[in-house]
Amino acid sequence: MKLFEPLNVAGMVIPNRVMVPAMVTRLSGEDGLVNKDIIDRYVRYARGGAGLIVIEAMAVHHAKSGPLLRSSDDQFVPGLSDLVRRIHGTSDSKVVPQIIHFMKVAKSGWRQTVDMLSLAEIDRIVEEFGDAVVRARTAGFDGAELHSAHAYTLASFLSRANPRMDDYGGDTLEGRLRLIGRIFGNIRRKVGDDFPVGVRFLADEFIKDGYTVNDAKLIGLRLAQLGAAYLSLSVGGKFEDAVHVPGQVPYPYTGYSGDRCMPGDWYPAMPHVQFSAEIKTFIMAHGFNTPVATAGKISNPDDAERLVATGAVDIVGIARGLLADPDWPNKVRHGEFDRIVKCDYCNVCKHLDGTHSRVICALWPQGSLQAPPDDRSSEAPRWSAEGANLTATMGEGKATLKWNKAAGAARYDVCRTDPLGNVEIADAVKVTRWEDHGLLAGMPYRYHVCAYGAAGQGGTTSNTVTVSLPMLNLAAHA
Ligand SMILES: Cc1cc2nc3c(=O)[nH]c(=O)nc-3n(C[C@H](O)[C@H](O)[C@H](O)COP(=O)(O)O)c2cc1C
Numbered sequence: 149m150k151l152f153e154p155l156n157v158a159g160m161v162i163p164n165r166v167m168v169p170a171m172v173t174r175l176s177g178e179d180g181l182v183n184k185d186i187i188d189r190y191v192r193y194a195r196g197g198a199g200l201i202v203i204e205a206m207a208v209h210h211a212k213s214g215p216l217l218r219s220s221d222d223q224f225v226p227g228l229s230d231l232v233r234r235i236h237g238t239s240d241s242k243v244v245p246q247i248i249h250f251m252k253v254a255k256s257g258w259r260q261t262v263d264m265l266s267l268a269e270i271d272r273i274v275e276e277f278g279d280a281v282v283r284a285r286t287a288g289f290d291g292a293e294l295h296s297a298h299a300y301t302l303a304s305f306l307s308r309a310n311p312r313m314d315d316y317g318g319d320t321l322e323g324r325l326r327l328i329g330r331i332f333g334n335i336r337r338k339v340g341d342d343f344p345v346g347v348r349f350l351a352d353e354f355i356k357d358g359y360t361v362n363d364a365k366l367i368g369l370r371l372a373q374l375g376a377a378y379l380s381l382s383v384g385g386k387f388e389d390a391v392h393v394p395g396q397v398p399y400p401y402t403g404y405s406g407d408r409c410m411p412g413d414w415y416p417a418m419p420h421v422q423f424s425a426e427i428k429t430f431i432m433a434h435g436f437n438t439p440v441a442t443a444g445k446i447s448n449p450d451d452a453e454r455l456v457a458t459g460a461v462d463i464v465g466i467a468r469g470l471l472a473d474p475d476w477p478n479k480v481r482h483g484e485f486d487r488i489v490k491c492d493y494c495n496v497c498k499h500l501d502g503t504h505s506r507v508i509c510a511l512w513p514q515g516s517l518q519a520p521p522d523d524r525s526s527e528a529p530r531w532s533a534e535g536a537n538l539t540a541t542m543g544e545g546k547a548t549l550k551w552n553k554a555a556g557a558a559r560y561d562v563c564r565t566d567p568l569g570n571v572e573i574a575d576a577v578k579v580t581r582w583e584d585h586g587l588l589a590g591m592p593y594r595y596h597v598c599a600y601g602a603a604g605q606g607g608t609t610s611n612t613v614t615v616s617l618p619m620l621n622l623a624a625h626a
Pocket of ligand 1: 169171173204205246295297348409411443444445465466467469507
């Protein structure tokens with residue numbers, strides 16, 4: 149598979165095209181230091197075979213925040229070195245830290261915006277990013293990634309909502325690009341040209357009057373001209389439309405732009421890849437071969453392969469899918485698609501991040517802080533002689549499915565086949581009951597349930613049931 153071919157990213161050779169995009173874990177303390185839980189989380193991704201691991205956002209400055217890693221001082225380097233050493237000692241995965249600057253937010257809902265920063269503060273941000281890249285190099289990372297996406301400082305300068313009126317101002321694209329240009333210049337002065345520095349930025353802000361792919365193509369081209377090692381595209385995740393819960397610090401993934409950033413189970417697969425492909429085509433047409441990474445509800449191995457094989461993008465970012473199953477790359481490489489613990493995009497992980505709680509996946513066994521090992525010795529779950537006895541009861545516009553427990557099952561995938569024969573995994577649950585609220589009356593739907601062990605063993609299939617909601621009298625509704 150093309151997905152498992154290596155790629156040279158400005159001198160950093162990643163062994164395959166599967167990337168763990170940055171995902172805050174809330175496993176560190178407020179001290180910002182690497183600890184055992186952090187190491188265990190990332191070694192697990194290395195063991196699972198990801199080509200590029202982007203370590204969660206770590207602050208380049210000292211501002212107060214919840215639990216978050218930091219690279220704002222030399223005191224953080226030994227812990228970061230240890231993390232890198234452990235990852236490199238586990239596999240040939242490459243590893244870069246995502247480095248972030250954020251502004252102040254308050255429980256009242258007030259937040260600092262870029263127009264409140266003085267020129268001296270901007271100068272300091274330039275130095276802080278440069279210093280953090282120096283520390284990344286000292287710690288042994290293979291490169292670094294600038295976080296210029298979502299609700300954070302660099303993205304707020306790039307934004308069409310940038311309210312500054314000076315040289316860094318929002319009324320011109322060049323004004324919006326000035327800070328990131330200065331940061332690249334400073335990084336090159338401090339670490340030279342041979343340390344790969346990629347950038348994560350937005351393909352679409354997904355806020356009213358925000359920028360779209362039209363600007364993103366130009367931003368991508370400028371970043372390529374500045375020597376970015378790779379471009380990693382995300383979308384949305386802004387404060388502008390965040391829902392403020394009184395007494396809580398605003399969380400930028402609560403509004404529509406937040407939905408787009410971490411699309412939930414009601415979204416179609418891969419809702420943003422076309423933007424990344426457009427950006428790649430545009431920068432290539434201008435003579436740049438800078439690798440482009442995309443992310444957003446990619447989980448099907450055939451989809452991932454197609455994205456890379458067709459040249460739409462170079463690297464496939466899988467965040468929640470790899471949280472659910474860090475062994476996704478190895479399982480796909482070995483053709484074991486049906487052993488993957490498939491993310492159901494329930495977004496429990498996102499809610500844990502929002503409440504500064506330790507981020508886990510709801511599909512892991514109860515109480516686990518890390519994904520279970522890929523245990524091939526334990527037996528696949530089995531139904532007793534009575535079988536699964538899957539039943540479906542219709543009523544009040546929905547179907548209620550129930551089935552028997554299978555011995556050794558950690559979760560069940562509920563599969564639904566529509567009248568055209570398309571099978572989708574409608575949900576992944578740990579209980580033996582599920583309701584389908586999305587039925588169109590008059591259409592036959594077929595269900596079966598698959599039982600899996602904690603590491604994805606099994607896939608034992610239940611009996612099949614077919615149901616159809618009675619057709620409404622449409623004339624009576626006219
Ligand atoms: C719990 C959690 C934490 C995240 N933290 C970061 C982060 O630190 N930096 C970042 O750029 N994106 C972050 N993201 C966004 C992901 O990198 C990714 O873009 C998004 O989840 C969509 O990809 P997916 O559908 O494969 O999950 C986070 C997402 C989740 C669910």
